[in-house]
Every structure is written in C-alpha cells, then in structure tokens.
Amino acid sequence: MQLLEFQAKELFREYGINLLNSISSTNIEEGRKHAKELGYPFVIKIQVPVGGRGKAGGIQKCQNDDEFEIKYPQVMDLTIKGEKARAILLEKMADIKKELYLSIFLNRSKRCYTIIASSEGGVEIESVKNQIIKEIGLGEVSDQIAQEVAKEMGLEGKHAEGVIDTLKKLSKLTIEKEAELVEINPLAIMQDDTIMALDGKFVTDDNSNFRHPELEKYQEKSAIEEQAEKSGFSLVELDGDIAVVGNGAGLVMSTLDMLSDNGGKPACFLDVGGGATTESVYEALTLISKLDRVKGILVNLYGGIVKTTVVAEAFLKAYEDNVIDLPVFSRLKGTESEKATEMLQGSRTKIFGTVEEAINAAVMGVKN
Amino acid sequence: MTDIFGLLKGKPEDSDYEKKGVIVQGITGAYGSLHAKQMMAYGTNVVAGVTPGKGGQKFEDKVPVYNTMQEAVDATNAKISIVFVPAKFFLNAAKDALEAGIKLLVAIPEHVPVRDTMEALDLAKQKGAVIIGPNTPGIMIPELIKIGIMPPMPFKAGKIAVLSKSGTLLYEISDALTNSGFGQSITIGIGGDPVNGTRLIDAFDMVKDIPDLEGMVVVGEIGGDSEEMLAQRIIDVGFNKPTVAYIAGRAAPKEKRMGHAGAIVMGTYGSAESKVSMFNKANIPVAKRPAEVPVLLAGKMEKSD
Numbered sequence: 065m066q067l068l069e070f071q072a073k074e075l076f077r078e079y080g081i082n083l084l085n086s087i088s089s090t091n092i093e094e095g096r097k098h099a100k101e102l103g104y105p106f107v108i109k110i111q112v113p114v115g116g117r118g119k120a121g122g123i124q125k126c127q128n129d130d131e132f133e134i135k136y137p138q139v140m141d142l143t144i145k146g147e148k149a150r151a152i153l154l155e156k157m158a159d160i161k162k163e164l165y166l167s168i169f170l171n172r173s174k175r176c177y178t179i180i181a182s183s184e185g186g187v188e189i190e191s192v193k194n195q196i197i198k199e200i201g202l203g204e205v206s207d208q209i210a211q212e213v214a215k216e217m218g219l220e221g222k223h224a225e226g227v228i229d230t231l232k233k234l235s236k237l238t239i240e241k242e243a244e245l246v247e248i249n250p251l252a253i254m255q256d257d258t259i260m261a262l263d264g265k266f267v268t269d270d271n272s273n274f275r276h277p278e279l280e281k282y283q284e285k286s287a288i289e290e291q292a293e294k295s296g297f298s299l300v301e302l303d304g305d306i307a308v309v310g311n312g313a314g315l316v317m318s319t320l321d322m323l324s325d326n327g328g329k330p331a332c333f334l335d336v337g338g339g340a341t342t343e344s345v346y347e348a349l350t351l352i353s354k355l356d357r358v359k360g361i362l363v364n365l366y367g368g369i370v371k372t373t374v375v376a377e378a379f380l381k382a383y384e385d386n387v388i389d390l391p392v393f394s395r396l397k398g399t400e401s402e403k404a405t406e407m408l409q410g411s412r413t414k415i416f417g418t419v420e421e422a423i424n425a426a427v428m429g430v431k432n
Numbered sequence: 433m434t435d436i437f438g439l440l441k442g443k444p445e446d447s448d449y450e451k452k453g454v455i456v457q458g459i460t461g462a463y464g465s466l467h468a469k470q471m472m473a474y475g476t477n478v479v480a481g482v483t484p485g486k487g488g489q490k491f492e493d494k495v496p497v498y499n500t501m502q503e504a505v506d507a508t509n510a511k512i513s514i515v516f517v518p519a520k521f522f523l524n525a526a527k528d529a530l531e532a533g534i535k536l537l538v539a540i541p542e543h544v545p546v547r548d549t550m551e552a553l554d555l556a557k558q559k560g561a562v563i564i565g566p567n568t569p570g571i572m573i574p575e576l577i578k579i580g581i582m583p584p585m586p587f588k589a590g591k592i593a594v595l596s597k598s599g600t601l602l603y604e605i606s607d608a609l610t611n612s613g614f615g616q617s618i619t620i621g622i623g624g625d626p627v628n629g630t631r632l633i634d635a636f637d638m639v640k641d642i643p644d645l646e647g648m649v650v651v652g653e654i655g656g657d658s659e660e661m662l663a664q665r666i667i668d669v670g671f672n673k674p675t676v677a678y679i680a681g682r683a684a685p686k687e688k689r690m691g692h693a694g695a696i697v698m699g700t701y702g703s704a705e706s707k708v709s710m711f712n713k714a715n716i717p718v719a720k721r722p723a724e725v726p727v728l729l730a731g732k733m734e735k736s737d
Contacts, residue, residue, distance in 0.1 A: 066687070113687075114687055115687075115699075145686070145687070146685070170546055170626065170627070172626045172627055172656040172657070172658070172694070173631065173656065173657055173658065173661055175550050175553055175627050176550065188699070190699055190700060190701075202547070202550055202551065202554065242545060242546070242547050244546065244626070245698075269545055269546045269547070269626075269693075270689075270693070271519065271543045271544060271545045271546065271693055272545035272546070272547060272548075274520055275545070298689075298690075298691035300684075300685075300688050300689070300690060300691075302685065310600070311600055312598060312599050312600025312601065312691075313598060313624055313653075313690055313691025313692040313695055314596075314597065314598020314599065314600055314601035314602075314624070314651070314653055314680045314692070315598065315600035315601055315604060315680075316690075316691060317598075317653060317654070317680040317681040317683075317684055317690050317691070317695065318601055318604075318678075318680040318721070318722060320681075320683045320684065321680060321681065321682045321683045321720075321721075322720075322721050323683070324682070324683035325683075325720065325721075330683070333684070333690055333691065335691040366600045366603050366604050366607075367583075397604075397607070418723070419721075419722075419723075420721075420723070
C-alpha cells in the first residue's frame with residue numbers, strides 16, 4: 065500500500081527527519097482554520113496515493129484568503145490517475161537553495177535494500193542521469209556508506225551532515241517498518257542550510273502488516289475490498305462494466321488482457337485464489353453484486369483438481385438466493401465439465417469451451 | 433550453478449535414482465496433507481513429514497512425522513523439502529530446513545513478508561541451497577517427480593522447459609503445449625512475489641544446458657525486471673533454442689497490485705511494454721494470449737529446422 069504524503073510525513077517526523085510545518089484537512093472549514101494557524105504563503109497539496117500530482121495541478125501556491133477560497137475546492141475536486149483526493153495538506157512555503165533526491169527501496173532482483181540518491185531532485189528520478197546507486201544489504205545504512213553518498217552528491221559541510229543524518233534516519237525507518245520504498249523527492253537544502261523533506265512517499269509490504277499494527281490506521285480499504293480480503297480474495301476495482309473473476313492472479317490478469325483486446329471493459333479484477341470451491345465462487349458473486357456498474361460477469365477458472373460441478377453449484381445457488389441477477393459468461397476447465405454444463409442449462413450462466421468464446425459472448429452480452 | 437536434475441533425479445548409479453526423498457513441512461495441516469497425498473499419488477517419494485508437536489505420528493499410515501527438520505533429515509537423509517506452513521511461520525520453517533542440510537526448498541506459502549524471504553535467501557546462499565518460491569506452484573519433471581501443488585492433468589513428459597511466475601497460467605499454458613504435442617522436460621514456478629528465491633535467470637541457468645532440450649517457454653507478468661534480465665541473459669549467452677514468452681498484465685492499471693504481491697507497475701518499472709520490448713530484442717516472440725504460445729513455438733521450431 066502506498067501511504068499519502070501526510071501519512072509518510074507523520075512517520076518521517078517520528079524518526080526525526082526535518083519537515084516544514086504542515087496540516088492536513090478533509091474539508092474547507094477545517095482548511096480555513098489551518099490556513100489561519102499556518103499563515104500565508106503556503107502550498108495546497110492534494111493527498112492521493114499516486115505520483116504526478118504537480119503536473120495534474122494538484123499542488124498550488126496560495127498567497128491569501130481569496131486564492132485559498134478558489135484553490136482549495138479546485139484541488140479537492142481533482143481526480144488524478146483515477147484517484148480522488150483523500151485530504152488536502154497545507155504546507156508552509158519553502159525558501160529553497162537546491163533540490164536533491166533520496167530514496168531507499170527493496171531491490172527485487174538484487175534482493176537487498178538499495179539507496180538511490182541524486183543531486184538533482186524535484187523531478188521524476190527515472191529522468192535523472194546523475195543517479196547514485198548503492199546496495200546496502202538487509203541492515204541499516206552504515207556511517208561509511210552514508211558519507212560516501214553525500215560525497216558523491218557533491219555535498220560538503222553542513223549540507224553533507226544534514227543528508228547523512230537524513231539518510232540514516234530514513235534507513236532506520238525503512239527497516240523497522242519493512243517498507244518496500246521510502247522516497248524523499250525533493251529533499252531540499254534550505255536558505256539557512258538545513259536539510260528538509262518537502263515530499264514523502266512510503267510503500268509498505270502488506271505481507272508484513274501482521275508485524276505492524278501501528279501502520280493499520282493508514283490502511284485504506286473500501287468496504288468491498290475489506291470483504292474480499294476477509295474471504296482471501298484479491299480485488300482491484302476498475303471502471304468498466306464486465307467483472308472478471310478467476311483463480312490465480314496470472315490467469316485473471318491474462319483474462320483482463322484478452323477482454324480488453326476484444327473491446328471489453330473490465331469492472332474489476334477478482335482472484336479467488338488457487339483453488340475454487342462452491343463457497344468461494346458464491347462469495348465472489350456476492351461481492352460483485354455490490355458493484356453497481358457491472359452488467360455481466362466473466363468467469364475464467366482453471367480447475368485442475370477442482371470439479372467444475374462444484375463451481376456450477378455456486379452459480380445456481382447465487383441465482384436461487386437472488387444474490388446476482390446478471391448474466392455470467394464462464395469458461396470452466398477441469399473435471400466433470402460436461403455434467404456442469406448440463407446442470408447450468410436454462411440458467412443465466414453460459415459455459416463456453418474456450419476463454420475467447422466466453423469473452424466474445426460477454427462483450428456482446430453487455431452491449432444489449 | 434545448481435544442478436537441478438542432479439537434485440531432483442540423481443545419477444543412475446545412485447541407489448535412490450529417480451526416487452529422491454522429499455520431506456513435507458506442515459504435512460498434518462489441511463493444505464499440506466492434501467498435497468502430500470497428491471504428490472505421493474503422482475509418484476513423488478515423500479519420505480517424511482514435519483509438524484512441531486506431532487512427531488511420532490504416521491501420515492497415511494506410512495510416512496513418519498517428526499517434530500523438527502533435523503530429526504527428519506537425520507532419519508531419511510533427504511535433501512529436498514516442500515513447505516506448507518502459514519506465511520508468518522515460513523522463515524522459521526526455512527531456517528529449520530536449511531540448517532538441517534536441505535539443498536532444495538520449495539516454498540509454497542503466499543503472503544510471506546519480503547524481509548523474511550530475503551533472510552531465508554541469505555541463509556540459503558551460505559548453505560549452498562536453492563529456494564524455489566515463495567508463492568510458487570512448485571517444480572516438476574512431468575511423469576517423474578512433482579514437488580508442488582500443480583494438478584497432474586496439464587503436464588506430459590517431453591522436451592520443453594517451462595518457467596512461470598504464475599501458477600494457473602503455468603497449468604493453462606502447459607495444457608496448451610501438451611495438446612499441441614509439446615511435452616515438458618521440466619516446469620519451474622518462479623512465484624508471484626517481489627523477491628523470488630529462484631529468479632527467471634536462475635531458472636534459465638538450471639535448464640539451458642539440458643542436452644535434449646528442444647525449446648523454452650517463459651510465462652511472465654508485470655512487475656519487477658525479472659523478464660528483462662532473462663532476455664538480456666539469453667542474448668549474452670547466445671541461447672538459440674526456440675523460445676516463446678507470454679506476459680500477463682498488459683491491461684492492468686499502473687501502481688495497483690494485481691493479486692500477486694510482485695505484480696505492480698511503478699512508473700515504467702515492471703511494465704508489460706518494457707518486458708515485451710526486451711524479449712523482442714532477444715528475438716523471442718511474445719504471445720498475446722496463452723493459446724497462442726504453442727503456435728508461436730511451432731513457428732520458431734520450423735524456422736530453426
């Protein structure tokens with residue numbers, strides 16, 4: 065999960081990383097109060113769990129009350145990469161000498177934590193040529209490595225000290241919270257030569273959540289996502305009208321790709337996990353029934369050792385209990401598929417021999 | 433380099449040639465016992481099980497259960513284990529196995545914290561052992577040995593190596609291969625986690641020198657740069673056996689985790705486009721859908737004839 069900037073900064077503050085004064089709010093009344101407390105000028109920053117906020121107009125300078133009244137609601141109403149504002153952060157305007165870049169991430173191919181630093185900050189790091197990359201193993205960054213990084217960034221004196229200090233704190237935070245990525249971009253050298261984190265990005269390893277109850281308050285899940293998680297499913301909501309259900313993340317992604325290739329628009333990605341049982345498929349259908357935009361359900365199950373009759377039972381039960389009232393286009397690979405097809409005769413679930421047939425039928429089906 | 437066939441089959445002069453012993457960690461749990469039975473039915477020589485506190489029992493009236501891996505290894509001399517414990521206990525189970533001398537550890541659990549995987553890998557490296565997974569369907573030589581949770585139906589003995597990040601896509605694509613007359617010499621599940629004990633390049637190194645290998649299929653998905661690294665390695669070593677790839681997740685939105693912990697695109701890192709373009713650079717066609725894999729493979733074989 066990617067935390068919002070203000071949440072990342074809460075963690076930064078806890079670890080002693082220097083920050084500008086800032087306050088987050090979720091409505092303009094609250095915002096007005098904070099504006100008074102903070103004093104102009106400040107920056108209005110949209111809080112969404114994706115990057116590219118600046119380009120999308122989600123970060124606006126604000127000099128006075130009049131500007132505030134216009135810009136706060138403007139920023140609040142933005143949708144960036146499909147994400148609506150969760151909050152607005154008001155942050156004091158900074159007097160900056162220079163912008164730097166600093167991050168620690170879990171290096172998947174090298175299987176260790178890795179530092180990326182640069183003397184060019186404030187832009188997307190992918191576009192920066194001058195990157196310093198250091199693999200640091202599984203432990204915290206050593207004094208020696210931290211000094212090397214500062215030196216390679218071309219920093220001296222107070223600036224070097226500040227970056228070394230920040231890097232060590234950032235590394236402690238990364239390791240103690242088991243983050244996949246912690247990024248400060250930009251990390252700024254201020255006019256008074258102090259070092260401050262002007263932005264913050266923090267991506268957790270959700271598989272380690274059980275060891276981090278302190279991060280639970282940042283968990284942001286829709287009711288339906290929460291229910292999916294309880295059932296052991298993975299659900300990603302998308303904005304189309306055909307719900308895609310299958311077993312195994314790879315297979316569901318593959319179905320999503322094929323559906324999109326054939327002109328269909330997926331409403332969700334729902335992986336019920338490796339095995340499929342009557343209960344799990346029934347629950348999946350229950351979840352989908354809660355998504356208003358769905359006009360049809362595409363099911364792609366590679367049963368293997370699972371009997372397809374078991375899945376057919378789930379469909380029948382879901383119609384019987386009025387859980388769903390939608391057409392289901394299904395491809396069930398596994399044992400007893402003939403019997404399953406027979407069971408579903410006359411129901412609103414159609415079984416197809418291949419994924420393509422099921423997809424094409426679904427695309428046609430939702431058009432009517 | 434890991435001699436994977438040496439570990440899985442052994443040498444003809446070995447007394448346990450083609451029936452290497454496998455220990456099942458978590459054999460008394462619902463999941464572990466189901467798949468222990470399935471593996472035994474497939475012909476895998478399950479020699480022991482381990483469940484702390486359940487030592488002394490017999491699984492299915494014949495497989496002895498031990499409390500620790502050390503006891504199980506002492507009694508059986510097995511070098512292979514498969515782990516079915518819940519994710520939060522994986523690291524301890526892996527340490528127990530590696531300390532006891534296991535050389536091939538197949539890690540089935542999903543949702544293992546990345547840090548635990550990295551620690552287990554660190555220990556495996558010190559001990560000269562290999563970890564497959566976590567979050568893998570396992571590894572198999574069709575019709576000989578299955579160490580994993582895959583259904584037997586899609587697989588047939590043959591001469592194509594299949595490397596896959598995804599479980600069900602491995603079944604789906606092997607099924608398509610089998611139906612087109614392409615049996616498999618070995619299938620290796622890499623796993624869907626961000627950090628894999630055996631990366632695609634490691635799995636490639638395990639299979640690239642199989643003497644009668646006729647081709648290779650790589651089933652990748654968005655996230656990380658495992659596929660890109662593999663494509664580069666294929667170029668570097670001049671591997672020229674017919675190879676076809678498939679990448680799942682082209683239509684997935686960015687910055688969303690698609691079911692697998694590792695399946696996430698960050699900026700351009702991990703994108704399908706990046707992987708496809710690297711495979712193209714290595715002259716490896718990328719199938720648009722699973723059913724296309726055997727077609728492309730057949731095409732590649734014709735050209736190489």
